[in-house]
Amino acid sequence: MAKLDHLGLFVTDLGACRDWYTSVIGMTVEFESADPPAIGLQDDNDFTLILSAAGTEKSSCSIFFQVDDVMKTCDDLRSRGVEFLHQPQRNAWGFGAELLDPDSRLVGLWDEKSMKENAPQ
Numbered sequence: 001m002a003k004l005d006h007l008g009l010f011v012t013d014l015g016a017c018r019d020w021y022t023s024v025i026g027m028t029v030e031f032e033s034a035d036p037p038a039i040g041l042q043d044d045n046d047f048t049l050i051l052s053a054a055g056t057e058k059s060s061c062s063i064f065f066q067v068d069d070v071m072k073t074c075d076d077l078r079s080r081g082v083e084f085l086h087q088p089q090r091n092a093w094g095f096g097a098e099l100l101d102p103d104s105r106l107v108g109l110w111d112e113k114s115m116k117e118n119a120p121q
């Protein structure tokens with residue numbers, strides 16, 4: 001089976017998106033390119049999110065990040081002033097929290113234990 005290695009997103013503000021994904025989600029900068037303008041952000045499992053400058057065009061998708069403990073992660077983010085679209089709750093995709101990135105893209109946070117405990121009966 002193939003392994004997903006990276007995902008490219010068009011964003012309207014490279015700096016704002018880089019700062020959000022590093023400070024809120026905890027990704028690290030893998031690379032930055034001036035020509036063409038792009039930033040690679042990496043998670044703990046070597047998956048790379050490539051942000052590309054797109055003027056006013058932005059990617060339309062949702063991104064989901066698995067965390068160790070969704071409640072603890074959300075408590076930490078709230079204490080740092082991060083705003084949520086939805087606190088951890090049962091929703092259409094399972095159980096977890098939802099935020100919006102700087103381009104209003106849905107970003108979900110979930111963990112395996114909470115997902116299993118809150119699965120539909």
